[in-house]
Amino acid sequence: MSVQAAVAPRTAQKSAQVVLEARRIHKVFGGLVAVNNLSFTVYEGEILAIIGPNGAGKTTVFNLLTGVLPLDGGEIIFRGHRLNGLPPHAIARLGMARTFQNVHLFDNMTVLENVMVGRHPRSRYGFLEAALRVPWARREEQEIREHSTACLELVGMADLADELAGNLPFGQQRLVELARALATEPACLLLDEPASGLSHQEVAALDALIRRLRDEQGITILLIEHDMHLVMGIADRVVVINYGEKIAEGTPEEVQADERVIAAYLGEDL
Amino acid sequence: MSTVNRKTGLPGRFQLADWITHHQNLAAFLALAAMLAILPLWVTNNYQRSILVFIGFNTMLTVGLSLLMGYTGQISLGHAVFFGCGAYITGLLTARYNWSPWPAIVAAAVLTGLLAYLVGVPIFKLRGHYLAMATLGLNIIFETVVVTETGWTGGSNGLLGIPRLSIGPWVLKSELSYYYVTWAMTLAILAVSLNIVNSRVGRALRAIHASELAAGTMGVEVDAFKLKVLTLSAVYASLAGSLFAFYLQIVTPSSFSFIFSIELVVMVAVGGLSSIWGAIFGAASVTLLGEALRNIMPRLVRGASAEAELLAFGLILVIIMIFMPDGLTAGVAKRLRARRQARREAPGRTEQSADAMP
Ligand SMILES: Nc1ncnc2c1ncn2[C@@H]1O[C@H](COP(=O)(O)OP(=O)(O)OP(=O)(O)O)[C@@H](O)[C@H]1O
Ligand SMILES: [Mg+2]
Numbered sequence: 001m002s003v004q005a006a007v008a009p010r011t012a013q014k015s016a017q018v019v020l021e022a023r024r025i026h027k028v029f030g031g032l033v034a035v036n037n038l039s040f041t042v043y044e045g046e047i048l049a050i051i052g053p054n055g056a057g058k059t060t061v062f063n064l065l066t067g068v069l070p071l072d073g074g075e076i077i078f079r080g081h082r083l084n085g086l087p088p089h090a091i092a093r094l095g096m097a098r099t100f101q102n103v104h105l106f107d108n109m110t111v112l113e114n115v116m117v118g119r120h121p122r123s124r125y126g127f128l129e130a131a132l133r134v135p136w137a138r139r140e141e142q143e144i145r146e147h148s149t150a151c152l153e154l155v156g157m158a159d160l161a162d163e164l165a166g167n168l169p170f171g172q173q174r175l176v177e178l179a180r181a182l183a184t185e186p187a188c189l190l191l192d193e194p195a196s197g198l199s200h201q202e203v204a205a206l207d208a209l210i211r212r213l214r215d216e217q218g219i220t221i222l223l224i225e226h227d228m229h230l231v232m233g234i235a236d237r238v239v240v241i242n243y244g245e246k247i248a249e250g251t252p253e254e255v256q257a258d259e260r261v262i263a264a265y266l267g268e269d270l
Numbered sequence: 271m272s273t274v275n276r277k278t279g280l281p282g283r284f285q286l287a288d289w290i291t292h293h294q295n296l297a298a299f300l301a302l303a304a305m306l307a308i309l310p311l312w313v314t315n316n317y318q319r320s321i322l323v324f325i326g327f328n329t330m331l332t333v334g335l336s337l338l339m340g341y342t343g344q345i346s347l348g349h350a351v352f353f354g355c356g357a358y359i360t361g362l363l364t365a366r367y368n369w370s371p372w373p374a375i376v377a378a379a380v381l382t383g384l385l386a387y388l389v390g391v392p393i394f395k396l397r398g399h400y401l402a403m404a405t406l407g408l409n410i411i412f413e414t415v416v417v418t419e420t421g422w423t424g425g426s427n428g429l430l431g432i433p434r435l436s437i438g439p440w441v442l443k444s445e446l447s448y449y450y451v452t453w454a455m456t457l458a459i460l461a462v463s464l465n466i467v468n469s470r471v472g473r474a475l476r477a478i479h480a481s482e483l484a485a486g487t488m489g490v491e492v493d494a495f496k497l498k499v500l501t502l503s504a505v506y507a508s509l510a511g512s513l514f515a516f517y518l519q520i521v522t523p524s525s526f527s528f529i530f531s532i533e534l535v536v537m538v539a540v541g542g543l544s545s546i547w548g549a550i551f552g553a554a555s556v557t558l559l560g561e562a563l564r565n566i567m568p569r570l571v572r573g574a575s576a577e578a579e580l581l582a583f584g585l586i587l588v589i590i591m592i593f594m595p596d597g598l599t600a601g602v603a604k605r606l607r608a609r610r611q612a613r614r615e616a617p618g619r620t621e622q623s624a625d626a627m628p
Contacts, residue, residue: 066487092489106480108544109473116470117477121489123470127498130469131462137469144470184489 016043019079019188019220020065020096026073027060027244034060036244037074042188047214047221049235049252051228053264057244058224059101062190065222066098067091079187093121095187099177099194101224107166111157111176114165115148118183122147151179155209170197182213188220189213195227203227207234232256240264298547299461306453310446319445321561323517326452327353328553330510332537333463333546334503339535340543341467342499343479348405349534351412352504354526355382356511358416358423361521365431366422375512379505386504390497401500409528416523428522435516448517455513459506463546475499476544529580533560536587556583 020042027035034057042048050058063069065076067088076083081094097118106114123144125137152158155175160168165176174194181189191210195203207230213219225231231238232252240248240261248258255261313319331349338344359378363369369377393404416423423429435442435451442448466472474495477485486492515521533556541552560579567578 088486089489089491092487098487104481104484106477108480109476113473117473117488120474125470127466127471130466130471133465180488
């Protein structure tokens with residue numbers, strides 16, 4: 001995995017494999033066009049940032065990619081599968097995982113149990129096997145527990161495994177959500193403003209963690225983020241959207257020099 | 271990937287914790303089974319034994335409803351109907367078509383499960399508490415069908431002539447034999463349900479309850495799981511209904527009224543919404559309370575009957591929901607958890623999850 005990760009970013013991206021392709025995707029809420037014929041391609045092993053002003057349609061793009069919202073037009077191809085019309089759980093099974101801008105943990109469950117739910121698409125035993133506690137279900141349960149604990153260790157939350165998720169401070173909830181997404185063994189991980197609400201040190205740790213996920217596990221990462229320092233440092237490429245339309249695409253340097261981007265962010269520090 | 275304890279550096283902490291937890295629950299289960307086995311030594315009068323049988327029926331119903339409502343967050347106001355389907359189908363097949371008891375029990379469970387499934391398929395496509403409304407309607411349909419289709423059901427006079435339950439050549443006649451059969455079935459349902467809630471499936475159900483959005487994007491087949499748990503709870507209800515039919519040898523519509531659907535919801539609420547053990551407690555305490563009310567109310571209020579009972583249960587439900595929205599036993603559980611937290615510093619602490627059967 002790490003071999004591809006090493007060749008994919010920046011220099012060799014065009015020769016890398018396409019993981020995800022959004023083709024003229026479109027979404028309308030009432031009269032509001034939230035995503036407007038947007039197309040972009042994500043290559044294996046890259047970190048692609050999606051930026052844009054508030055209300056630009058970034059989160060809506062994630063909702064379309066993960067099947068949370070139905071498309072009003074266009075199509076999405078993920079690892080050779082057409083995602084149009086697939087329910088969220090089927091897309092998760094294909095290797096897409098996400099976190100949420102406003103954190104959706106299972107508050108009534110412990111931290112470890114939350115992450116164990118993330119193992120759901122990578123395990124199989126159902127009602128009957130659970131009811132009878134058949135040996136292979138118990139083995140699978142063991143695997144679920146071990147893998148989930150490893151994911152918690154990766155984000156540095158293993159010590160709080162038995163805490164109720166709802167009781168944690170916001171920053172730690174974000175990490176649990178990330179661990180839960182990792183437990184699904186995603187090929188592609190969508191992070192929606194993971195740095196918001198984090199302290200300086202926490203953002204630095206997140207930066208390092210995201211790089212590790214890409215470099216060591218070969219996970220392709222889509223990142224929505226308002227923290228421009230983080231984005232410009234970590235992203236291989238950046239897609240800028242405004243009013244649901246793509247206004248620029250390129251390396252962080254290219255995007256920062258783009259006039260339309262500067263206009264969209266007028267008054268803000270890029 | 272290792273399970274090495276981060277605090278002590280000892281390997282295998284999780285296996286040890288598992289071992290302790292599982293055996294705690296096995297111990298609780300065996301203690302309950304043993305207690306039930308010898309209870310008739312003290313409870314010798316037939317009236318009291320019949321109350322124990324009814325607590326068994328209500329426990330089967332409440333455990334299923336707890337899986338559906340407490341764990342998955344889907345409200346059913348029609349579980350009396352699934353109970354009634356089990357009773358009527360079993361009664362019909364044995365009394366009218368001379369089926370032997372056990373095939374009739376299985377057929378009733380399959381048909382009742384199918385009914386729940388067919389109700390669930392369109393309902394779970396919609397978001398929101400449509401299941402509550404649909405199952406509310408189910409009560410009305412059931413009552414209408416049972417009262418009007420007199421040729422099949424005997425109408426409000428009831429379906430008569432249901433034979434005794436038999437196991438091989440052994441025909442169950444005594445109160446005591448129904449007590450044991452009912453509680454054997456109840457314990458089986460209990461064991462199966464404890465296993466389910468402490469598994470991948472149980473986590474998925476609780477995840478659906480907490481956030482359907484997050485559960486779906488984590489790969490949980492939300493609609494399918496709701497459908498399966500609804501069907502399972504209906505099958506439990508049907509099994510209870512089958513035994514009920516053999517026990518009374520007559521089924522009348524009044525046993526499966528909307529009032530009873532509500533009473534079941536009260537049992538789940540009293541037991542603590544998401545607790546399998548609490549479901550037994552809720553079933554037992556509400557059954558006993560109902561029995562007490564039936565005896566006391568007519569003395570307090572002349573002519574008081576079903577309405578007074580409904581009023582009392584309504585009041586209990588309102589009070590519980592206002593003061594203890596997680597159910598009556600949740601308060602006790604919270605206190606226990608706090609005490610466990612105090613013991614956290616001690617080595618070999620067990621994990622949070624409570625009920626599991628090996
Ligand atoms: N479910 C919905 N129903 C109606 N309108 C919606 C819905 N979701 C988003 N919108 C609207 O679509 C537009 C894009 O919203 P979106 O959340 O995608 O923006 P965003 O780029 O993520 O913004 P932010 O940076 O503030 O998170 C907004 O005007 C928003 O109000
Ligand atoms: Mg957003």
